[in-house]
Amino acid sequence: MSDVLIQIVASGLTVGAMYAVSTIGLSLVYGSLGMLNMAHGAVLTFGGYIAYYIITTLGLSPLVGAPAAVLVGAALGLAIYVVAALPLLRTRAFETSVFIATIGIGAVLENLMLKLFGAYPLPQPLAAPGGIIVGRVHIPAQNILILVVSLALMALVAVLLQRTRIGRAVRATAQNREAAQLMGVRVGHVYALVLAMSGALAAVSGIMVSSLTTLSPTMGADPMLKAFIVCVVAGLGNIYGAVVSALLLGLLEAIAQYVVGVRFGFATLLILVIVVLIWRPYGLFGRRQVVRL
Amino acid sequence: MSAASRRDLVVGLLLLAVAVAIPFVLTTRYIVTQATLFFIWAIVVTQWNLVLGVGGIFSLAQMALFACGAYAAALLGYYLQVPLWLGIPLAGLVTVLVSMLVGLACLRLRGPYVALLTLAIAQVIYIYIINDTDCFTNPPSGCMPLFGGVRGITKFGELGFRDLFGTKFYVANYYLTLFILLLATLFSIVIIRGPMGLAFQALRDNPGYALSRGISRFKYQLWLFALSAFFTGLAGAVYAANFRAVGPDVFSITLLLFLLSMIVVGGLGTIWGPLLGAAALMLVDEGMKEFSDYRNIGLGVILAAFVILLPQGLVGALAALWRRRRSRA
Numbered sequence: 095m096s097d098v099l100i101q102i103v104a105s106g107l108t109v110g111a112m113y114a115v116s117t118i119g120l121s122l123v124y125g126s127l128g129m130l131n132m133a134h135g136a137v138l139t140f141g142g143y144i145a146y147y148i149i150t151t152l153g154l155s156p157l158v159g160a161p162a163a164v165l166v167g168a169a170l171g172l173a174i175y176v177v178a179a180l181p182l183l184r185t186r187a188f189e190t191s192v193f194i195a196t197i198g199i200g201a202v203l204e205n206l207m208l209k210l211f212g213a214y215p216l217p218q219p220l221a222a223p224g225g226i227i228v229g230r231v232h233i234p235a236q237n238i239l240i241l242v243v244s245l246a247l248m249a250l251v252a253v254l255l256q257r258t259r260i261g262r263a264v265r266a267t268a269q270n271r272e273a274a275q276l277m278g279v280r281v282g283h284v285y286a287l288v289l290a291m292s293g294a295l296a297a298v299s300g301i302m303v304s305s306l307t308t309l310s311p312t313m314g315a316d317p318m319l320k321a322f323i324v325c326v327v328a329g330l331g332n333i334y335g336a337v338v339s340a341l342l343l344g345l346l347e348a349i350a351q352y353v354v355g356v357r358f359g360f361a362t363l364l365i366l367v368i369v370v371l372i373w374r375p376y377g378l379f380g381r382r383q384v385v386r387l
Numbered sequence: 388m389s390a391a392s393r394r395d396l397v398v399g400l401l402l403l404a405v406a407v408a409i410p411f412v413l414t415t416r417y418i419v420t421q422a423t424l425f426f427i428w429a430i431v432v433t434q435w436n437l438v439l440g441v442g443g444i445f446s447l448a449q450m451a452l453f454a455c456g457a458y459a460a461a462l463l464g465y466y467l468q469v470p471l472w473l474g475i476p477l478a479g480l481v482t483v484l485v486s487m488l489v490g491l492a493c494l495r496l497r498g499p500y501v502a503l504l505t506l507a508i509a510q511v512i513y514i515y516i517i518n519d520t521d522c523f524t525n526p527p528s529g530c531m532p533l534f535g536g537v538r539g540i541t542k543f544g545e546l547g548f549r550d551l552f553g554t555k556f557y558v559a560n561y562y563l564t565l566f567i568l569l570l571a572t573l574f575s576i577v578i579i580r581g582p583m584g585l586a587f588q589a590l591r592d593n594p595g596y597a598l599s600r601g602i603s604r605f606k607y608q609l610w611l612f613a614l615s616a617f618f619t620g621l622a623g624a625v626y627a628a629n630f631r632a633v634g635p636d637v638f639s640i641t642l643l644l645f646l647l648s649m650i651v652v653g654g655l656g657t658i659w660g661p662l663l664g665a666a667a668l669m670l671v672d673e674g675m676k677e678f679s680d681y682r683n684i685g686l687g688v689i690l691a692a693f694v695i696l697l698p699q700g701l702v703g704a705l706a707a708l709w710r711r712r713r714s715r716a
Contacts (some may be wrong), residue, residue, distance in 0.1 A: 124499070130499045130502065130503075177691075177695070178691065178695060181695050182694070182695060185698060187698075189498055189499065190439075190445070190498075190655075191694045191695075191698055192694075193445070193499070193502065194647065194651055194690060194694045195690070195691045195694040195695055196691075197644065197647065197687075197690060198644075198648075198686075198687040198688065198689070198690030198691030198692075198694070199687065199691050200687070201644055201683055201684070201686060201687030201690070202683075202684050202687035202688055202691070204683075205681075205683040205684045205687065206684060208683075209680065209681075209684075315640070319506070319507065319510060322503045322506070322507070323503070323507060325503070326500055326503050326504065330499060330500065357518040358515075358518065360511075360514060361511050361514050361515055361518075364507050364508075364510070364511045365511065367507065368492055368504065368507070368508065371492070371496065371500070371504060372492055372495075375495050375496050375497075375500070
C-alpha cells in the first residue's frame with residue numbers, strides 16, 4: 095500500500111509541477127492584460143521541437159538546445175504581443191477579439207510544426223538517465239529533474255515579481271492599468287515583457303512535457319487545457335493560487351487514475367473542476383470581483 | 388414594419404429564391420450535397436452567432452451541442468428503433484435539456500471562464516466517447532460501446548427519401564436542410580430584432596441601468612443558450628441523417644475553428660454576417676482543396692487577420708462602404 099502511495103505522490107508531484115510551470119505563464123498574461131492566450135499550447139510545443147531540432151538534428155549540446163528553445167519561446171511570445179495584443183488593446187471588445195485571434199495564431203503555429211516536423215511522434219533527447227529507488231518504487235531521475243527545475247523556475251518568477259523594480263511594475267499594471275500608466279509605468283513594455291516571459295516558461299514546460307511522453311504537433315493541446323483548468327480553479331490571474339492548484343490537481347489526477355483507471359482520470363478531474371466552479375464561480379483562490387458599473 | 392425589418396425581408400426572400408432554384412439550375416450531385424453541408428453549417432453558425440455575438444456568451448460547447456443532437460437521433464434510432472422523422476425533433480429537445488444543464492453550470496461565470504469551462508465540458512464528452520471500449524451490446528458486426536466509440540454509429544434508420552425519389556434522394560435532403568435553415572434564420576431575426584435582442588443591447592450599452600431595471604443577464608443568457616440549442620441540435624440530427632453516420636470527429640478542433648472563422652469573417656452579432664461568412668469560407672475551402680496541407684494554416688491566418696484588421700467582418704465592411712458612398716452622393 096505504501097508503495098502505491100509513494101508512486102502516486104511521486105507522479106502526482108511531477109505532473110503537478112509541470113502543470114504549474116505552464117500555468118504561471120498563462121496566469122501572468124491573464125492577470126496583467128486580461129488576455130486569454132489560446133496560442134500558449136502551440137508555443138509550448140514549439141519549444142519542445144526547437145530543443146529537439148538543435149540537439150538531435152544539429153547535434154549540438156543540450157546546454158545550447160535548452161536556452162535556445164527558451165529564447166525562441168520568448169520571441170514567439172513577443173511576436174504574439176506585436177501581432178495580436180498590441181493592435182487590439184484599444185478596441186472595445188479586447189477580451190473576445192484577442193481570444194479569437196490567438197486561436198488563429200495557435201492553429202497557424204501548430205500546422206507549421208506539422209509541415210516542418212511531420213505528424214510522426216519524435217523522442218525528446220533532453221532527458222536525464224537513471225533514477226533512484228524509494229521503498230520498492232523506482233523514481234526516474236527525469237521526474238526529479240523536472241520537479242527541481244519547476245520549483246527553481248517558480249522561485250525565480252516569485253523573486254522577479256516581488257523583489258525587483260520591473261516586477262513591481264508588472265504587479266502595478268495588473269492591479270490598475272490606468273493608474274500605473276499615470277505613475278509613469280511603461281505599460282506597453284510591461285505587456286511585452288509579460289508575454290515574452292510567458293513564452294519562455296511555455297518553452298521550458300514544452301521540453302518537460304515532451305521528455306515524459308513524445309513530441310507531436312498537437313502535444314500542446316493537453317497541457318494547455320490542463321493549464322486552463324488550473325487557472326480557472328485557482329481564479330484567473332492568481333499566480334500563487336495557480337501553483338498550489340497545479341500541484342493539487344496533479345496529485346488528484348494521479349489518485350483518480352489509480353482509482354478509476356488511466357482512461358478516465360482526466361474526465362474525473364474535469365467533473366470535479368466543474369463542481370468546484372459551480373460552488374465557487376471565481377475559483378478557489380480568486381476573490382469575488384466587485385464590478386463598478 | 389421598420390426599414391431594417393423590410394430590408395431583412397427582401398434579403399431573406401432573395402436568398403431563399405436563389406436557394407430553392409439551385410438544384411434545378413446546377414444539377415450536379417456534388418454541388419447539391421456541398422450546398423446541403425453549407426446549410427447545416429449555416430444553421431450551427433447562425434445559432435452560435437446568437438450565443439456569442441448577441442448574448443455575449445463565450446460558448447465553445449456549440450460543437451458538443453451539435454454532436455449531442457447527432458448522437459441523440461442516432462442512439463434513439465439504433466437502440467430504440469425510433470424512426471428518424473420523430474428522432475430529429477426529439478434530438479432537438481434533448482439538446483435543449485443538455486444545454487440547460489451546461490448553461491446552469493457555466494452562465495453564472497464571467498466571459499473567459501465560460502469559454503474554458505465549455506471547452507472543458509466538450510473535451511470530457513469527447514474523451515469519454517473515444518475511450519469507452521466496454522461493449523454495451525454485441526451485434527454481429529462486433530462489439531458496440533454505448534456511444535459507438537471511435538468508429539461511431541451507423542445503421543440507425545433512414546428518412547426514406549431513397550424509396551420515394553430514387554437516385555435523386557439528395558435533392559430531398561437539400562430541401563429538408565434548407566427548410567430548417569429557414570426556421571433557424573427566422574428565429575435569429577426574431578431574437579436580434581425582438582425584446583431579447585433589446586435586453587442584451589441594454590446590458591451591453593449600460594449594464595448598470597439595465598440591471599437596475601430588472602434585466603437579469605443570467606436569465607436571458609440561459610434562455611438564449613437553451614433556445615438556440617434547439618436548432619443546433621436539429622442541425623446535428625440532420626447531419627447524422629444526411630451522412631447516415633455519426634462519429635467523434637464532429638468534436639474536432641479544426642471543425643470548431645472552421646465554424647468560428649465563418650462567424651468572424653461574416654460579422655459577429657449581425658443577422659446576415661454568419662451566412663455570408665459560411666458561404667465565403669466554404670468557397671475558400673473548396674478553392675484550397677488542392678493545397679489541403681495548408682488548409683489549417685490558411686484558416687488560422689484568415690481568423691487572426693479578420694479579427695485584427697477587419698473586426699466588423701465582411702458585413703460591417705460592406706455597410707461602411709455603403710454609408711461612405713451615400714454620404715458622398
